[in-house]
Amino acid sequence: MRFSILFFGLLLLLVLAAFPVMVAGEENATPTHTTAPAIITGVTREIVTTALPTKQPTAEPTKEPTAAPTRETTSVPTKEPSLTPVEPQTGWVTIISTPSGALVTIDGTTAGHTPIGATELSSGKIHTIQLAFAGYEPYETTVQLTPLEHTSVDATLKLVLGPGPVKTPTPVPTTPAQPVGAGKGWIRVNCNVDGATVSFDQLSSGCTVSGGSCSSEVSVTGTPFKTFTVQKPGYQIYTGQITTWPENGQTIDLYATLNPQQSYGAIEVLTTPNGALVTLDGTSQQYSPASYSSVLAGTTHTIQVSAVNYQPYTSTVWVESGKSATVNAQLVPVNPPTSTGSVSVSSSPSGADIYVDGQYMAFTPSVIPGLAPGTHTIRLQKAGYDEFITTVRIVAGQRTPVTVALGNLPPTVGSIEVASAPTGASIYLDGTYMGQTQPNDYFDLTSLLQGSHTVTLRLADYQDYTHTVFVTGGQIVTVNAKLTPVTPGPVADTTGQITIVSTPPGANVFLDNTFRGITPVTLNDVLQGSHIIAVKQPGYNDAVQTVTVTGGQTTPVSISLGEAAATPTKKSPASILLVFSALTIAGICIAMRKK
Missing domain, CATH: 2.60.40.1120 (Carboxypeptidase-like, regulatory domain)
Structure with missing residues (x-):
């Protein structure tokens, strides 16, 4: 009899032990409405077959240099890819x-x-x-x-040995002939392109750049030149002013930066999985597979790819004239927040721009969460200081500290710091995309060769801002650009922009339940009217805000996310029954032994 009771008790124990597994199977079979999607929540995807960009990006200030941002014209959600992610x-x-x-x-x-x-x-x-x-x-x-x-x-x-772009000693004249006049001096032209020819006041006389510079002997009592011209086939002609004339035995330095003549190529972006959000140079957005035509050639472009529950992807690509460059982005899946780590970055002095894996995130001090385990590149830039770069290893569930004392720039190079009103403008330095202006912080361009540099800012619905500055070694040039709205045409502008920043950065941004990138981000061509902005970062409380967009204007949004409270682990009813049954059986066995 006692063995029958014992056998029945053990059978009951096995049934109860199997009960939680059955419950778990049922829960997995029926997902809840709050479960995050595997790829992109509410993304609508548009198949882009042709791009209609402006042919001359600098001629039309209201147009992007490449394809206009894709508008969501279909309500069909992006389907989850059936492809299993491969490392x-x-x-x-x-x-x-x-x-x-x-x-x-x-x-x-x-x-x-x-x-x-x-x-x-x-x-x-x-x-x-x-x-x-x-x-x-x-x-x-x-x-x-x-x-x-x-x-x-x-x-x-x-x-290199010999005359260079920053060499200061007076070079030995190449010709011993004495110029007309009582004394002689030299004009040295520093240029970034060897083989370029230099002329003065549109005269044929001059010199040819070699080793970064060339020198011309002049009479100190002769008629001073007013302008100098530097040119080479394949490059835009540069003309500058001569405001100082050398004294006897003196050399004056002039600087010229040649930019390639504008030509165009294309960029194709493929991603695994498909349907990811692709951003070209911070502005033009499409969903993958993405195709950009009439992209400025002879320079680098920045491709950013983002999707919910995947590590952001950033890469630079060089475009050749008349050719198409292909980017194959294999996104790395992450299971936030337990499978990711973070990095806390601080610097002395503070206010340095932080780049993680090539993408601007914030300025110091700041915490960057949501990083996949493994190595990541941290780069810091601050005007007036030497650039810093390091590689850190991220561990899941841990915060890695990075503390940097920035060194001073060498005296041979200088810096430019750029800000704009409104913010979110794309920055081009000598024709190359560098990033976007940010609120409450200058965008820093460091380690620049001394001489003339052209800074161009572009923002939809505003006129292009172009300013040529002269950079001196060891010095900082500040550019504060107040952008001018485009004069309204006969038809009112019905779209505007939204610039979104968050603390911490790197949060997912949803516009009216459509994924639109990670912070900081500028959203172009947003229809005027009321919109709902949702900002989500695993491990932090979601933030939702309603904004009103005005046609032809930029609306700034700044959101601070609070850390989410840890959710206590709850015991299931099946586990409690299991423990109770075990205690009951143990009690029966003890009672039987006493009999």
Whole structure:
């Protein structure tokens, strides 16, 4: 009898033990409405077959230099890809140099000019990276990446012997002939392109740039030149003013920056999974697969890819005239918040721009959450200080501290800091996209060769802002641009912009329940009227805000997210019954033994 009772009790125990598994299976079979989607919540996708960009980006201030942002014209949600995510067999390298603007080739192929953020390379292979800059010695190094590894190259270029772009001693005259007049001096023209020819006041006389500069002998008592012109086939002609004339035995320095003549190519972006949000140079948005035509050639462009529950992807791509460049972005899935980590970045002095894996995130001090475990590149830039770059390893569930004391810039290079009203304007330095203006902080451009540089700002519904500045070694040039709205036409503008920043950065942004990127972000071509902005960051409380957009204007949104309280683990009723039954059976056994 006692064994029958014992057998019945053990059978009851087994049934109750199986009950939680059955319940769990039923819960998994029926998802709740609050479960986050695998890819993108509420994304509507538009198949883009042709792009109609402006042919001359600088001629029309209200148009983007490439394809206009995709409008959501269909209510069909993006389908989840059936493809199982595969670990990419690639890594990324970020390349900076002092001075910046050096031409980079990777395995013999042009990759652009420094700084280059997060260029994708195949893993398991040795890659050769070369940097070249007129007047400086060539630089070469090699890198070998493991899958998903982020690494960096920080190159300090050395001046070549002889006249260089920043050399100050007076050169020995190339011709012994004595010029007409009582004394002689020299005009030295520094240029970023060797082989360029220099002329004065549209005369044929002058010199040819070699090693970053060339010198012309002049009479100190002769008629002073008023202008100088620098030109080379394939580049835009540069003309500058001569405001100082040398005294006897003196050399004056002039500076010219040649920009390639405008030509166009294309960029194709493929992603795994499909349906991810693709952003070109911070403005033009499409859903993958994305196709951009009439993209300015001869320069680098920044591609950003984002999707919910995937690590953001950033890469730079060089576009050649008449050719199409292809970007294959394999997104890395993350399971926030338990499977991600964070980095806390601080600097002395504070206010340095923070780039994570080539993407601007915030300024110091700041915490960057939601990073996938593994290596990540942290780059800091602040005007007047030397650029800093390092690689950190992120551990899931942990916060990695990065504290940096920034060093001073070398006296041979300078900086530009840029701000605009309104913010969110795209910044182009000498024709190359650099980033976007941010609220409450200057956008810093560092390690710039001294001389003339052109800063252009573009924002939809505002006129292009262009300003040429002269950078002096060791100094900071400040550009505060007040953008001028485009004069209203006969038809009222029915769209505006929204600039969104969050603390912490890197949060998912939803506009009317459609995923539109990660903070900080500028949303273009938003229909005027009331809209709902939702900002979500795993581990933080969601924030929802209603904004009103006015046609032709920019609406700023700044959101601070609070950390979510830890959810206590609840015991299921089945677990309680299991414990109770075990105690009951134990009691029966003890009672039977006493009998």
